[in-house]
Amino acid sequence: MSNRAPRVAVVGGGLAGLSAALALAERGCAVELFEARRNLGGRAGSFVDKTTGETIDHCQHVAMGCCMNYLDFCRRVGALPYLRRVRTLHFFAPDGRRCDFRGSQWLPSPLHLAGGLLRLSFLTLAERVSIGRALLRLARVPPPALSQTALLQTAPPQTAMPQTVGKWLQQQRQSPRQIERFWSVVLVSALGENIERASLAAARKVFVDGFMATPAAYEVYVPTVPLSTIYDTFVARKLRDLGVEVHLERPVERLDGEENGVKALVLRSGEQRTFDAYMIAVPWRSVSRILAPPLAAAIPQLRHIAELPAAPISAVHLWFDRQIARLDHAVLVGRLSQWVFSRGRMTSSNASPTDGYYYQVVISASRDVVDAGRDETIARVCGDLAAVFPDARRAKLLHARVVTDRDAVFAPSAQWESFRPSQRTSVANLFLCGDWTATGWPATMESAVRSGRLAAEGVLAAAGTECASEPLVTPDLPRGWLARWLIK
Numbered sequence: 001m002s003n004r005a006p007r008v009a010v011v012g013g014g015l016a017g018l019s020a021a022l023a024l025a026e027r028g029c030a031v032e033l034f035e036a037r038r039n040l041g042g043r044a045g046s047f048v049d050k051t052t053g054e055t056i057d058h059c060q061h062v063a064m065g066c067c068m069n070y071l072d073f074c075r076r077v078g079a080l081p082y083l084r085r086v087r088t089l090h091f092f093a094p095d096g097r098r099c100d101f102r103g104s105q106w107l108p109s110p111l112h113l114a115g116g117l118l119r120l121s122f123l124t125l126a127e128r129v130s131i132g133r134a135l136l137r138l139a140r141v142p143p144p145a146l147s148q149t150a151l152l153q154t155a156p157p158q159t160a161m162p163q164t165v166g167k168w169l170q171q172q173r174q175s176p177r178q179i180e181r182f183w184s185v186v187l188v189s190a191l192g193e194n195i196e197r198a199s200l201a202a203a204r205k206v207f208v209d210g211f212m213a214t215p216a217a218y219e220v221y222v223p224t225v226p227l228s229t230i231y232d233t234f235v236a237r238k239l240r241d242l243g244v245e246v247h248l249e250r251p252v253e254r255l256d257g258e259e260n261g262v263k264a265l266v267l268r269s270g271e272q273r274t275f276d277a278y279m280i281a282v283p284w285r286s287v288s289r290i291l292a293p294p295l296a297a298a299i300p301q302l303r304h305i306a307e308l309p310a311a312p313i314s315a316v317h318l319w320f321d322r323q324i325a326r327l328d329h330a331v332l333v334g335r336l337s338q339w340v341f342s343r344g345r346m347t348s349s350n351a352s353p354t355d356g357y358y359y360q361v362v363i364s365a366s367r368d369v370v371d372a373g374r375d376e377t378i379a380r381v382c383g384d385l386a387a388v389f390p391d392a393r394r395a396k397l398l399h400a401r402v403v404t405d406r407d408a409v410f411a412p413s414a415q416w417e418s419f420r421p422s423q424r425t426s427v428a429n430l431f432l433c434g435d436w437t438a439t440g441w442p443a444t445m446e447s448a449v450r451s452g453r454l455a456a457e458g459v460l461a462a463a464g465t466e467c468a469s470e471p472l473v474t475p476d477l478p479r480g481w482l483a484r485w486l487i488k
């Protein structure tokens with residue numbers, strides 16, 4: 001590549017592709033983005049529910065206060081005011097008791113969590129203290145090195161699987177009740193996977209960076225508008241203002257080339273386009289299919305990537321004839337239903353008889369939902385809501401929809417961590433991004449945005465542009481003195 005601002009093709013309009021396109025366009029690159037669907041946002045997208053006429057998300061997405069790159073991305077496109085910051089998390093015990101968790105503003109991290117943890121009265125005092133001790137031991141577990149080193153790895157490791165968080169919790173003498181009522185509640189929703197499969201490293205990331213390292217890390221940001229408003233309106237407008245050509249419904253068939261470089265991008269329509277750099281921002285199951293065989297062969301760690309397992313996430317969308325809870329969110333402990341979000345009264349564009357109060361229940365690692373099917377899942381979820389919210393017992397269900405993404409996220413196993421490829425590849429003008437690449441983060445919007453920025457850094461460095469040495473990744477929140485001392 002010459003050292004003028006390069007012309008870059010981005011394949012995929014999910015968060016990874018969008019953040020890469022934005023970072024490159026902000027630095028003067030000529031970017032064209034090709035997205036197969038008619039909407040931007042990828043897995044974090046929305047659709048129109050035919051019955052109500054409302055635009056709803058496939059699944060409610062939330063970010064945490066530690067998601068510095070995602071929040072910065074939203075700020076840059078003007079969408080930050082549409083994320084509601086939640087500092088008190090409402091937990092509901094199996095018997096329906098409400099326990100509010102809120103971090104202290106005054107105590108240094110990680111002591112800021114102590115009061116919130118002590119308020120979780122669905123655990124005994126001894127259980128809460130022992131959880132606190134285990135959290136401190138988790139903070140002393142050394143973090144894994146980022147798997148940028150995976151470049152030479154060509155097959156899944158044959159050695160014994162490194163530790164899962166489930167095994168580690170047993171070693172820490174955490175009881176099944178503590179696991180069910182605390183550890184799983186946090187981990188399953190943060191990782192999209194259960195503790196028997198998730199790696200210790202992934203769990204450490206959630207608790208240390210997401211809760212213990214800084215006081216604001218645990219806060220939750222909930223969009224107040226459909227995700228499509230953020231990506232199809234705010235992001236698309238910003239990209240177009242910066243001169244990015246966004247091509248919707250333009251699936252890329254393949255990238256042609258040899259191991260020394262990509263030669264052309266071929267659209268499904270047959271049209272061929274050439275660029276200085278090519279960035280693939282599609283899910284891990286699709287990436288090898290897009291690369292011509294010599295290109296795929298040049299990146300050994302892609303050889304087995306399509307076989308690596310995924311974890312499902314389900315969203316149960318419910319419209320009731322009345323308000324069932326006067327809260328914007330709830331975390332249900334020890335139930336199939338994990339997070340409940342309320343969007344309040346919806347009045348559909350077609351004034352349908354389903355106008356009512358819209359709730360969404362999110363179930364991560366939802367293999368039970370896949371097995372149970374739609375009707376049984378809705379019945380169980382309504383049963384959960386009735387057990388916790390008295391008004392739900394009298395409410396009439398007007399309309400319901402279950403949306404399950406079986407390949408929602410990669411299963412955050414230790415095997416996966418050793419496989420995540422770097423955003424820079426051995427092919428000079430080919431870059432990878434996506435939540436599945438090496439970011440050190442579980443499959444989240446933060447991982448996707450980080451990966452896009454890391455890939456953009458690679459493009460700028462390869463082009464030798466003036467801003468090549470400028471880091472594009474927003475740094476983590478600074479840790480206080482106690483956290484620096486306690487966390488390895």
Ligand SMILES: Cc1cc2nc3c(=O)[nH]c(=O)nc-3n(C[C@H](O)[C@H](O)[C@H](O)COP(=O)(O)OP(=O)(O)OC[C@H]3O[C@@H](n4cnc5c(N)ncnc54)[C@H](O)[C@@H]3O)c2cc1C
Nearest residue numbers: 012014015016036042043059061062252408434435444445
């Ligand atoms: C149900 C569910 C709930 C989730 N909840 C949360 C949450 O609460 N918080 C959180 O942080 N994360 C959550 N996630 C994870 C988050 O959605 C993803 O980590 C993130 O959106 C991934 O972004 P991405 O750009 O890497 O991939 P994707 O969003 O998958 O984007 C890839 C894009 O590439 C396009 N594409 C594919 N093939 C081609 C082709 N040949 N040509 C052109 N385009 C192509 C696709 O259409 C897609 O738009 C959730 C995911 C799911 C599925």
